[in-house]
Amino acid sequence: MFSPGGDPAPESSGVVVIPTRFVWPYGGRKVFLCGSFLRWSEHRQMSPVEGCPTVFQAICNLTPGYHQYKFYVDGEWRYDERLPFVNGNYGIVNTIVLAREPEPVPPVLLPETPGSGVNMDVDNEIFRRAEPVPRISEADIDVSRQRVSVFLSTHTAYELLPESGKVFALDVNLPVKQAFHILYEQGISVAPLWDSYRGQLVGILSALDFILILRELGNHGSSLTEEQLETHKISAWKEEKLHLNRQAEGSSRQLERQLIHAGPFDTLKDVALKILQNGVATIPIIHSSSRDGSFSQLLHLASLSGILKCICRHFRHSSSSLPILEQPICSMGLGTWVPKIGDPNGRPLAMLRLNSSLSAALSLLLQAQVSSIPIVNDSDSLVDIYSRSDITALAKDRAYAQIRLDEMNIHQALQLGQDANSPYSYLNGQRCQMCLRSDPLHKVMERLAIPGVRRVVVVEAGTKRVEGIISLSDVFRFLLG
Numbered sequence: 430m431f432s433p434g435g436d437p438a439p440e441s442s443g444v445v446v447i448p449t450r451f452v453w454p455y456g457g458r459k460v461f462l463c464g465s466f467l468r469w470s471e472h473r474q475m476s477p478v479e480g481c482p483t484v485f486q487a488i489c490n491l492t493p494g495y496h497q498y499k500f501y502v503d504g505e506w507r508y509d510e511r512l513p514f515v516n517g518n519y520g521i522v523n524t525i526v527l528a529r530e531p532e533p534v535p536p537v538l539l540p541e542t543p544g545s546g547v548n549m550d551v552d553n554e555i556f557r558r559a560e561p562v563p564r565i566s567e568a569d570i571d572v573s574r575q576r577v578s579v580f581l582s583t584h585t586a587y588e589l590l591p592e593s594g595k596v597f598a599l600d601v602n603l604p605v606k607q608a609f610h611i612l613y614e615q616g617i618s619v620a621p622l623w624d625s626y627r628g629q630l631v632g633i634l635s636a637l638d639f640i641l642i643l644r645e646l647g648n649h650g651s652s653l654t655e656e657q658l659e660t661h662k663i664s665a666w667k668e669e670k671l672h673l674n675r676q677a678e679g680s681s682r683q684l685e686r687q688l689i690h691a692g693p694f695d696t697l698k699d700v701a702l703k704i705l706q707n708g709v710a711t712i713p714i715i716h717s718s719s720r721d722g723s724f725s726q727l728l729h730l731a732s733l734s735g736i737l738k739c740i741c742r743h744f745r746h747s748s749s750s751l752p753i754l755e756q757p758i759c760s761m762g763l764g765t766w767v768p769k770i771g772d773p774n775g776r777p778l779a780m781l782r783l784n785s786s787l788s789a790a791l792s793l794l795l796q797a798q799v800s801s802i803p804i805v806n807d808s809d810s811l812v813d814i815y816s817r818s819d820i821t822a823l824a825k826d827r828a829y830a831q832i833r834l835d836e837m838n839i840h841q842a843l844q845l846g847q848d849a850n851s852p853y854s855y856l857n858g859q860r861c862q863m864c865l866r867s868d869p870l871h872k873v874m875e876r877l878a879i880p881g882v883r884r885v886v887v888v889e890a891g892t893k894r895v896e897g898i899i900s901l902s903d904v905f906r907f908l909l910g
Contacts, residue, residue: 446490447527448759450867451475453509456483457502464498466491469519472501476891486890488867497522569752570761576750577908580743581698581736586691586714589700589735590728598623598727599634601664605642608634608663609824618818621713621727622663629725630713632688634663636817640791642666643820643834690715693728697739700731701905710800710883733901738878740908741871758873759866763907764887764899767809780805780895783812787842788834790815800883803895804839810893811886814861815839818881863888866896877901 453460453475461472466489475485497515499522500507508514514523598621599608612620618636623629642661690713691700703712714729744751758764767778779797781790781804793802794817801816822845823829862876862885876885877899887897 446492448488448867449491449525449527450486450488451498453485453500453502453507454483455502455507455509457485459503460485461501462487462489462498463501464489464496464522466496466498475500476889478891491525491527493527496525496527498525499523569756573751573753574908574910577740578698578910580740581701582696584697584739584743585694586697586700586729586731587693588697588739589714589731590693596621596727596729598630599663600625601631601662601667603663605639605661605663605666609639609821609829612636613821613824618821619711619730621730622667624664630688630690630715630727632667633709633711633713635710636820637795638666638670639820639823640794640817641670643823643829644791688713691731692716697736698909701733701736701909704731704733705902705905705909708798733905734878734880734882737874737901737904741875741878754871754874755869757867758864758870758887758899761870761907763870764897764903766887766897767895778803778895778898780809781815781839782806783840784838786835787832787837787839790839790842791820791834800900803886803898804843805895808892809895811861811863811888811895813839813843814884814886815843816883819843861886863893864899865890873899874904877904 451462453462460475462475463469463472467473473487473489475487478484478486497517497519499519500509506520508521508523512523513525514521599611601622601624603611608620612618612634620634621630622632622634624631689703689707689709691703693714693716700712700714704710711730711732713727714731715725716728717725744754753761765778779793779799779802781793781802783804783806790802794800794815801814803811804813804815806812819842822842823832825845828845862879862882864873864876864885864887866887866889873885876882884898884900886895887899888894889896
């Protein structure tokens with residue numbers, strides 16, 4: 430309808446395509462991108478960037494070589510005077526040359542928009558125009574992995590211990606209800622378990638346990654009475670969990686699973702591998718002053734986020750020694766991504782709507798074996814996230830005794846934890862960590878190193894449409910090879 434005319438450019442085949450970002454930073458109501466790579470006949474609508482309403486962006490796959498393009502803004506053909514341009518067959522057009530092996534293009538600062546910061550947002554202060562996404566070589570990956578491995582193998586869990594803080598354990602004879610309240614009031618989702626009769630730590634109580642307890646005691650959706658949770662002690666639940674695990678595995682073994690732990694002088698690599706191989710979120714760091722393990726002292730709860738924080742701190746001022754840190758996450762095959770249309774091997778990404786039932790959310794958390802699930806609207810744009818740890822909000826005003834899991838929806842469940850006096854209110858600014866597919870790995874690592882954050886949602890700039898998820902375990906499996 431508003432093409433500059435002319436014959437379409439010949440389509441290349443059998444060559445590498447380079448995802449390239451185009452940005453129009455000068456405002457408008459509707460902005461379209463057109464160019465030789467679109468045969469001058471297709472007009473790609475550009476999306477406004479969240480928090481920067483005058484900035485529009487689009488990503489196209491370009492073949493290496495010389496390309497021309499221009500913008501159609503509110504019915505008029507425009508070009509960016511601050512970028513290379515020529516007077517071509519279709520008037521004045523911008524140009525871009527992409528090499529076969531693209532080099533990173535320095536960022537171009539865009540005008541700042543006052544008051545554009547919001548709690549749940551991607552970084553909007555820096556965007557890149559006509560930026561090719563570079564490919565990383567296997568040699569760079571191998572070098573980076575080797576250097577990370579050396580660092581983790583030469584530093585110990587002792588370095589994870591904070592200068593000050595507290596760590597406490599729950600007695601296994603506590604009622605489940607009381608444990609529920611303690612974790613909620615303390616704003617935590619996991620605690621070690623102490624057996625006073627045996628005089629030692631015997632396990633970990635986590636938010637996942639509460640999900641399973643609510644499902645089992647409540648017959649998969651019925652409301653629970655306070656009496657049920659009062660009489661059901663943590664020790665009884667652990668026995669019940671062992672029985673359920675044996676049923677699931679088809680085994681009659683009566684052996685109790687040993688507590689997974691580490692010592693303060695174990696290497697960070699050993700601690701990370703224990704967490705990954707056993708599929709747990711945390712493991713206690715215990716100092717034993719005797720060979721038989723008695724007289725042990727609980728020092729800390731180690732997690733992948735704490736180890737990742739050590740990596741980020743160590744390489745922050747020597748990022749050149751890790752070539753992968755500046756690479757965009759989309760170039761590494763890292764994480765789980767929304768499958769492309771027609772991809773028979775794509776794995777669906779677990780997502781929920783705000784009106785989905787809490788029961789469905791808990792079931793999906795268990796089935797997908799993930800720590801959190803994106804909550805999206807009808808356009809698959811991110812609006813919030815539901816995590817395992819959110820289940821402890823049911824302790825507020827004894828909500829667990831008044832609701833049915835299949836009648837409460839996600840929106841109502843999330844509101845339980847949004848009281849200004851709630852220990853979880855500090856999460857409001859960071860509970861939904863996001864990034865763009867073009868963001869460098871170091872930025873994603875820094876966000877995953879924030880305590881309590883275990884997954885970063887990859888979204889499309891402007892629309893916040895969910896494109897993928899990168900978890901702590903994804904990053905460590907990539908770094909450790």
